[in-house]
Amino acid sequence: MGTALNALKMLEYFSSSQPEIGLSHIARLAGLNKATALRHLRALEEFGLIEQNPQTKSYAIGPAALRLAALREIAKPGLDGARQKMQAAMHEVGESLHLTLLEKDTLQTALVVETTQHSVRVSLDPSEIIPVNATASGLCMLSFGPAFLLERLESDTLTRFTEATMTDPKIIRDRVTQIGRAGWTNSNGSFEDGVFGYAAPIFGIDQIAIGTIAIAVPEIRATSARQPLILASLHTLSKELTANFGGQMPETFPTEFHP
Amino acid sequence: MGTALNALKMLEYFSSSQPEIGLSHIARLAGLNKATALRHLRALEEFGLIEQNPQTKSYAIGPAALRLAALREIAKPGLDGARQKMQAAMHEVGESLHLTLLEKDTLQTALVVETTQHSVRVSLDPSEIIPVNATASGLCMLSFGPAFLLERLESDTLTRFTEATMTDPKIIRDRVTQIGRAGWTNSNGSFEDGVFGYAAPIFGIDQIAIGTIAIAVPEIRATSARQPLILASLHTLSKELTANFGGQMPETFPTEFHP
DNA sequence: TAACGAGGTTCATTTAATGAACCACTAACG
DNA sequence: CGTTAGTGGTTCATTAAATGAACCTCGTTA
Known part of the structure; x- marks a missing residue:
């Protein structure tokens, strides 16, 4: 159902590593007859x-x-x-959301959507610079973002915010590889006591994270019963925001998040 | 011929002045049945x-x-x-080409493709700032570019480069309205003696010129016999480069250039 | 020279696109 | 308060367009 869609799907095979593709090749990739592939390409070309x-x-x-x-x-x-999508998610999970974006070489809060359902909520100062070692967003960024973030981990001084803050590069590196497999991470009061954060990456065109989306939950509501709902929303947001910013999910990225 | 193309053509009806369109409306615009319009939209949406x-x-x-x-x-x-397209045109007409782009509020040379077919050729210094009153490109930009260029004509001091340079704002304004109808312009040694320039606009997304493409011909080869070829190439380039930079030609723009 | 794969074409067959009529709903109007 | 005219969306018999095996031509490689 949908020749137009089939034609459009041929565009999926172009990537930053393969920006030019020949007729036979793309026909093979898309599993199409050369004739139809050519017709589709001609339509797209016109x-x-x-x-x-x-x-x-x-x-x-x-x-x-x-x-x-x-x-x-x-x-x-x-x-x-992004705000629209975050607001929709906020209504689903009833918690505050933070969007962070990598600006140059620092991770900055770009958007905050606060919950309207609870009076006890996590408020975050917008335009704040996010420490990579102390927040779920930061760790996510280390896992899925550009390599230089991880590389400069040793040379940077890692601030300790709470008892739970990780400051040892070795431990952080271990955690980062874990996150790389899971696709998401949480932080239990490592930035502020009493704040649980759940974060997932937002990818750019080259499948490297350009930012993160995080759900911030006060400790009292951070029960394991609510976790599936939160993780499902997080995964949806990760996909939707990646699309929203014109990015692409890596093929290896998990199709759902497990606790 | 081509459902995929028909579906894609629905995208043409979105514009900066009308970024959101309803089903019935777009069906009417595209001259399609609502059912087919919906199916196309669904395919594009997917x-x-x-x-x-x-x-x-x-x-x-x-x-x-x-x-x-x-x-x-x-x-x-x-x-x-752009360079590729200019090179192709250079081989056709055998003359040098200049691409200028409006950077902030000045017109700058962005690309120069020099002819390989003649030893007598026009060479232009790249990264030069182009005077709006003395060059074909400048006049073109005044005609099709943002309004502020024309508005500040009186307040700017207009340098005289040669005998032929126009410095009277009134005369320039008259010329500009002429160009608006023709779509192109030439300059006969108003910037440098012995250099004939032919220029046409390159449009941006909002149908306002973002730059110009110019063909520079030494006086000896600027015969009226060669003009049709030059104008045809100029028109093609205007269209192709507009597309190349993601712009859109105004509907009122001439479909060919007349001497 | 022969064999291969490239891009591109042809045309009988099949499959999917089409559109008139329809439903459900909303807003404006007398 | 019923009428009208406008949405967005659906249905299904009819029709028109997409499909793919086989074929051609050309440039590389063996």
């Missing part, structure tokens, strides 16, 4: 979503993508779309 | 090129556009694509 290199005859994403992206930004500026 | 606002039920460009645009930039960085 619209400008695909461009053929006249020399090599192979295909790449076309300039129409730029026009559409510009229109997208007009219709839904990045953070606007 | 791919992420369209997003439905759950509240208003109307549709807008989706986040997949961002991902594709990022991939496009990887495959063909803006100026790379």
Whole structure:
């Protein structure tokens, strides 16, 4: 059902590591007959979503993508779309949410959606710089973000915020590899006492995290009974926000989060 | 021929002035049955090129556009694509080409492709700031670019480069309205003696020029016999480069250039 | 020279797209 | 308070378009 969709799905095979693909190759990748693959490519090309290199005859994403992206930004500026999705999640889980983005080389709070369902809630100062060693978001970023964050772990001085704060690079590195498998992490009062944080990555185009989404729960409500709901929401958000910012999930990323 | 293309063409109806469109409306715009329009939208939505606002039920460009645009930039960085197209045109007309882009509020040379076919050729210093009153590119930009360029014409001091340089704002304004109708312009040694320039606009997403493409011809080769070829190439470049940078031609723009 | 895989084409077969009529709902109006 | 006209969305017999095996041509490699 949907030839148009089948045609569009051919675009999925272009990636940063493989920005140009030949006809036979893409037909094989998509499991299509060469004839149909060619017709689809021609349709996409006419619209400008695909461009053929006249020399090599192979295909790449076309300039129409730029026009559409510009229109997208007009219709839904990045953070606007993110806020909507976070608000929806907030109503589901009834807790506050934080979106952090990697700006240059620091992790910064970009958006905070506070719960309206509880008077006891976690409030976070926006525009705060997030320590990588003390928060769920930070650890997530170390696991899925650019390598330089992990590399400079030793050279940086890691501040201790509470008793639970990790400051030993070795221990952090162990934790980071764990998170890499799980896809998410939590922090039990390692930044502020009484605050449980659950975080998951938001990926960019090259499948490297550009930020994180976190759900902050006060200790009293951080029961194991509520965890499945929180993890499900977290996973959905991770996917949706990745899409929202034009990113791509790694194939190896778990399809759901387990406690 | 091509359902996929028909589906994609629905995307054409989104614009900066109309970033969200309802089902019935877009069906009417595209001249499609509501049922087919809906199916197309659903296909585009599944791919992420369209997003439905759950509240208003109307549709807008989706986040997949961002991902594709990022991939496009990887495959063909803006100026790379432009250079290729300019090189192709250079072989056709055998003359040097200049691409200028509006950076902030000045017009700057972004790319120069020099002809390999003649030893007498026009060479231009790259990274030069282009005077709006003395060059074909500048005049083009005044005609099709942002309004502030025209507005500040009186307050700026207009340098005289040659005998032919226009320095009277009134005369320039007249010329600019002429160019607005023709779509292109030339300059006969108003910047440097012996250099004929032919220029046309490159449009951005909002149909306002973001730069220009110019063909520079030494006086000896600037015969009226060669003009049709030059104008045809210029028009093609104007369209292609507009697409290359993700822009959109105004509907009122001429479909060909006349002498 | 032969064999291979590349891009691209052809055309009988099949499958999926199409659209008129329909439903449910909302807002405006007399 | 019923009427009208506008939404968004669905249904299903009809029709038109997508499909793919086989084929062609051309450049590389053995």
